[in-house]
Amino acid sequence: MEDNLQVRTLLLIILCWPVFTSAQWILLSESYLGNVYLDYQSHKKKEPYHFVWQLQDFNTEDKSGVKSRRILNKINCQTGERKILYATSHSEHMGKGTVLLGGVIQSPWTEPLPKTVGAKLISEVCR
Numbered sequence: 001m002e003d004n005l006q007v008r009t010l011l012l013i014i015l016c017w018p019v020f021t022s023a024q025w026i027l028l029s030e031s032y033l034g035n036v037y038l039d040y041q042s043h044k045k046k047e048p049y050h051f052v053w054q055l056q057d058f059n060t061e062d063k064s065g066v067k068s069r070r071i072l073n074k075i076n077c078q079t080g081e082r083k084i085l086y087a088t089s090h091s092e093h094m095g096k097g098t099v100l101l102g103g104v105i106q107s108p109w110t111e112p113l114p115k116t117v118g119a120k121l122i123s124e125v126c127r
Contacts, residue, residue, distance in 0.1 A: 025055050025094065028124060029117045034058040036117050038124060050075040050125050051085075057093050070095045077126035081109040082118065 025037035037055040044051045056069040072086040088095075088102035112118025 023053065023055070023095070028054075029120055031117075032059070036121075038121065043125065048076055048078050050077060052121075052125050054121060055095050057095075064089070064100060065091055066100055067091060067093050067097070068095050073121065073125075075122055075125050076109070077122070079109075079111070080122055080126075081111045082122060083107045083109050 023039040024041055025039055027035060028038050029036040035057045037057065039053040039055070042051075042053040052073050052075065054071045054073055056071065058067055058069075061067045066089040068090045070088045070090070071084055073082050074085050075082045084105045084107040086103070087105050089100045091097035091100055110118070112122065
């Protein structure tokens, strides 16, 4: 079963690969740490789930040299939960530059706290 999930996740990534080159990032949230964007064009719906790419663009790079991160979210609008399927960390802002880290993520389903970026992400995708 675990292998099947990884195969499906990789297929989803391959299907969404054009997002990396043609994404149109729309600002979702601003903070002192940086900005968070969504690519509404990447939004795919396969009941009961929604899949969408998110970009975190940091004001300053971290110790590993990461300036931005792209995240593929799987969202359940019925439960208000999300999980991260895939993430890449980049050496430049807005998901550009060298991929420093990346791969399939086995995150659990989580329900974001109210008034957080995660809650705003779910609200935007599920409206």
